[in-house]
Amino acid sequence: MVLLRLDSLALSRSRFALSPFAETLSTMIVLSRPCTEPWLTAWHARHHAAFRARLDADPFTRGLVMLCGSTKYLPDHLVLPPSGGMGTTLESELGEVARVPDTAVRNSLVQSVAHSWENHTLDWLTGHAHAARTAELVREVWQEHVAPDWPSRRALLERDVTYRAGLLAAHGWPRALHQMSRRSAWVGSDTIRFSDRPGPDRMVGPDGMLFVPVSGPRGAWLCEAPGRPHALVYPARGAGGQAEGERRDPARSERPVARLIGAGRAAILRELERPATTSELAALLGQSLGTVGGHLAVLREAELLVSTRVGRRVVYQRTALGDLLADAGPGSGSSESKPT
Template sequence: MVLLRLDSLALSRSRFALSPFAETLSTMIVLSRPCTEPWLTAWHARHHAAFRARLDADPFTRGLVMLCSSTKYLPDHLVLPPPGGMGTTLESELVEVARVPDTAVRSSLVQSVADSWEHHDLDWLTGHAHAARSAELFREVWQEHVAADWPGRRAMLERDVTYRAGLLAAHGWPRALHQMSRRSAWVGSDTIRFSDRPGPDRMVGPDGMLFVPVSGPRGAWLCEAPGRPYALVYPARGAGGQAEGERRDPARSERAVARLIGAGRAAILSELERPATTSELAALLGQSLGTVGGHLAVLREAELLVSTRVGRRVVYQRTELGDLLADAGLGSGSSAAKPT
């Protein structure tokens, strides 16, 4: 069992961050496997063939990606903590990855092979500049399979942060971290159980931790680097949805609710299955801030939602009445969380 033990200052200084690099790694793992999540089927079908062609064309790419998708120990040079908080850029992360020396890359790949549940070798690890080649691979995958979706993905990730920040303000870190991943849990007053597999505990110092959501449907990993805070990558809430066959037939009831309160307000009410700010809703729905703000005012007056302030953000969430209307007429799950 791997435990993250936080000192007395770590809790107050822990924070959230975004990582385009971790998002790209999560995407690569999803594309390397058969699609098992119904809500990802269309996106996976559009990208899978091109991604597999890339793997087949380059032994280094294939070896690295297939190892990452079948090991309990991700290579160290691919799990560096994001350096820029919520404003982290892919380029800033790629620069750090490319600097890792070949000896360190090979050493961690040997550990990844040892901890894999499939058979791997390192015959593909030829030449030199392994970290720089990895960084270039991530840049290309980002450009081809992630960049076009990033605004929508980022909005969904920011919503997860907003949701957890609200829980943090009201209830503290244990509640904010609840169900971040299938294996992580808060243990006692100052300890996070990160994994149930054997491994050394980590001591989290006064700089605290980073918590980094990604849109992949599963998987969590720990990022670490000397002199940097640990970062826990986890699947964001709302990264998936129900299968079509598991839903009630929504078309008729959706039209009825849209006629009742208007299509724009119905879309906002559906999106507010998870709390969000005006700007997040505007980005997700492709509407102006003024339009969304007007709809929110009407829905709030109708007591279908309420607003609360979390730091500098005003977060909207459905009331019990709003939940009843949404559940009856709009189904559950949000199409905006699906990669497109």
């Protein structure tokens, strides 16, 4: 198994970050495969044909994407740790990727092929400027398949960070990292099991680690670069619950609780099944900050939710009474698919 062994100062300096590049890479992997998650069906159907056409039109694109979707070792130039924290921009990441030398790209691709569970060759790796071509591919996929719903994706990712930051403040890192991925787990007082597959352990120095959520429904990977903190990319809680252009079932707003407190407040109460901030709720529901803030004030006065400060954020969560009201009426306990 692969273990991440943490320096004595690593935990106190570990933090969360976002990576538009990792989000796009995750999207590419999802679109390269048949859709198996019910909540992603509509989004996948809208984007899959165009993405497959892109693969069919360019051997380099097809070779790289199909390899990434079937290997235990992602190419090194695709797994550089983000350097901008929660404000990391795609352009900054693309600039770093584009500067990777061709020799380094080829060497890491050879490793990826060796660790693949499918048969691959590198016949598609022709010409030069491999990293720059990769960066341009990621930019195009971002613009076509990710950017249109990035605000809602970002809200989901920030919500996961908010949730885990709350656990961190209350219970420490072991609880905050619980079930980040199917294979990761806390082992002892200073070690994270990253994978149950064979591989060398990593030493995490005093700069700590970065934890980077993506909205892909599965998969986790480790980002490494000399002189930079390791970054663990993991699927966010609730990933895939509502992709671009999807709307909630209007029938749900007709439940008795919506008629009792109003559809807007009922929607917020349902969303607070997981704690969230005002801005996260506004992005998820497509409402203004003022509208959401007004609804939150009424719900808090009615003792249906409480607020807690986590760092610079104010996080709202339902009270026991709020839980009862949100689950009341027809539609509760229905058989619709829900992300876990």
